[in-house]
Amino acid sequence: MTATAVLLRRPVGTLAAIVLVLLVLVAIFAPALSPYDPLTQSVMQANLAPSAAHWFGTDQFGRDVFSRVLTGTRSSLLLGTISPAIAAIAGCALGILGGYFGGVTDRVVGRAIDLLLCFPELLLGILVSAALGPGFWELVAALGLAFLPRFARIARASTLSVRREPYIEASLSVGCRHALVIWRHVLPNVSGPIMVVLTLWVATAIRLEATLSFLGLGTQAPAPSWGNIIRDGLNNLFGSPWPIISAGIAISVTVLAFNLFGDAVRDLLDVELDE
Amino acid sequence: MTPLLQVRDLVVEFRFRRATIRAVDGLDLDLDASGTLGIVGESGSGKSMASLAIMRLLPQPAGRVAQGSIIFEGRDLLALKASAMPAIRGRDIAMIFQEPMSALNPVMRVGDQITEALHLHERIGSAQAHARVMEMLELVGIPAPAERAYAYSHQLSGGMRQRVMIAMALICRPKLLIADEPTTALDVTIQSQVLDLLKRLRRTLGTATLIISHDMGVIADVAERVVVMYGGRVMETADRATLFRDPRHPYTRGLLAAIPRLRDHRRRLHQIPGSVRPAGPPRPGCPFAPRCDLARPVCAEQDPPRIVLGEGHIAACWAVAEAVS
């Protein structure tokens, strides 16, 4: 199948991919694209409705909402991709460790995964950010830990199934070291299923980041993020609904694009596995 | 006397996006009230699909009857509205299946499942219904029925489950019982118990029975008349005695030769070479031809003629046709 054929057969996934590319470009060039400084306040310009000058209106401090939403793209995408990536790496390490070596190691790892899986991601995120306090890397840690058990479970399951394959036994019997066996045989088998779910978890991570920022546990004011734009908007309900509406649309579109793109990726990989 | 069930030229097809598969191709069946008819064939011969077609329970949405008629008590079931079928299923025609474990609802007590079948078709008080269920459970040989009725299917043994299925099927005294591989999933000793039960019940209740099996031994034990199916087609039809004494179709002969006999244990067990051709789109020619010792060029090209060999003895085979003429 050629690339074009893939694109034509999955118009929804293609559209989602285009949206994602645009979002990345927006995040990179946010300062250049923003018509105003996202932090500059102007009491005279407070609570304006959308207009040619302010596409998304202004908030209670007279800051341009469009510029704030554009800038918010940065923290959303950055946190939304870094955290699941870190969680995937750490989760894989943990899951492979348990699944490969089995025994006591696996029982400890398995129990820990089960325990963390009891908790909804948001609660884990709140727990970690309550312990660590605010900050970018603190937030990465909070989101990362929230997703870690999900990835660890998948990695452990795939490792367990590969571990039983005869060629693993064969490799070990001819003197391969565990590290080499894991690198050559286990890792490639684990990375497939992980890659499939990764995009979908990015969508969840973006939503979670927005929620934590909304709760005041994520990106701290005055730096804009979609979550805290909505939080500020909530304190200004009678002033203007536009900050809430615009930031919310930004979140929804991004999450939707990642979800649809993730579905398309999964379908595509499933098809490849079938054929 | 009009027969209870008369199936004529039944064609069952499965339509998928890419292909149409013909599972049953021109089946004729005749069954008198309180008679027994056996359909024997390997898996994939279309025998189960034929029985589901009679109940109008073909797997949806792919399965459908493309052609033919199913006359039950003078009415063509295929001409009835779908909404008329529930009143016939369970009351006039009942069915038992191969896997009693999965055929019983795991979250309902077995007694309730039998009672439900009764309530679906008869206006009857709960005390009376209970009595009928107990009576039926006793009839199918379930000891301590009052206790067993409270059990869930996972608490019963395989044989007990099949007895429950039989009780559920017969509770409304249907005129026709379709038993689709009723003993295949059971241990050998339990198999013969269940077959004895089916025979005894047919004698006491007078229910006509259509029994379907891949096992010639089961068919020989229960059925008065036998239809041999292969690849969706009827190979040979005869009453039991004739079929075992004088099988004419090469496939029937192969099947009979494959039954182990105690007397000549030194001989190797016969087996039919090759394997069943997977069901596919309708093709001309005899489906058994690729595995047949007596195959000749015409077998693969033209449908074999139906040769009447005697009273109710028909074989569809080119080789038989040649031998007769």
Added chain:
Amino acid sequence: MLRTIGQRLADSVPTLLLVVTLVFLALRLLPGDPALVALGENATPDQLDLFRHRMGLDIPLWRQYLVFLKDLATLNFGTSFMNQIPILDLLAASLPYTLALTAAATAVGVALGVPLGVLAATRRGRTADTVARLLALLGFTVPDFYLAALLLIWLALGWGWFPINGLGESLPDQLYHLVLPAVTLGVVKAAFISRLTRSALLDVLGRDYVRTAWAKGAQAGRVIYRHALRNALLPVATGLSVSILSTLSGSVAIELIFGRPGLGSLLIGAIETRDYPVIQADLVVFAVLVVAVNLAMDLLAVAIDPRLRT
């Protein structure tokens, strides 16, 4: 049956111990210094030491743990830093509202999601299926707090159909105040439950015992609702615990939006004011609720499926 329930209860005790331990360790072992987090960067070393002493953070970890467990067992959570109110009172005042909101949202989610899932499964590819699919997409896409804010803007602020925030006075008034928060969380939940119900029911409808029900002469409604749905609800019950827990954590944001008291408001307020003992106690209660919900859904599964009984 009773023995199974006892068994499950006994099984959840070690889990309970583990989750509260998780909270204990998270607040102490994660790199953040609780004293620094609580008092801020500008605190003097003396202030930090005083804080550690008051919180019992200056003794060895294993002794802290024993004290923590003892306090927990005797429900002695100490007093709030902010206002010296016993924390047990704060929790007791908040818990009912969070439970009410979660229960109401779950009721909305199940009442909406299960029928929608049944429709989607039985009319595959038709309008109901499409509606269910779109709702699911909405549920997985729009964050609950944004949906809440939108409903607040339109239904409460714009059209004045609902109160904007608070709890309400009388019982009917309280229920009236509960509608928007419960519907917000419930719709998101319904999206998940309808997908779950749809796939579980589609699986069950292909099972042999469903064919048996048809063969008995049961009508479609009876086959679907009496035979198939009850079996399909088993995976739904398992999924429901995930869903209830995400509603429970989602209630944190919803309480904030609608200005409702509850465990979430208490927690966020405590985090903002760095009220360390309240944070710990509140998180412990959340952890206990997590175990309780898992246990309850476990027992529900036992009630549905006799095979799970010993």
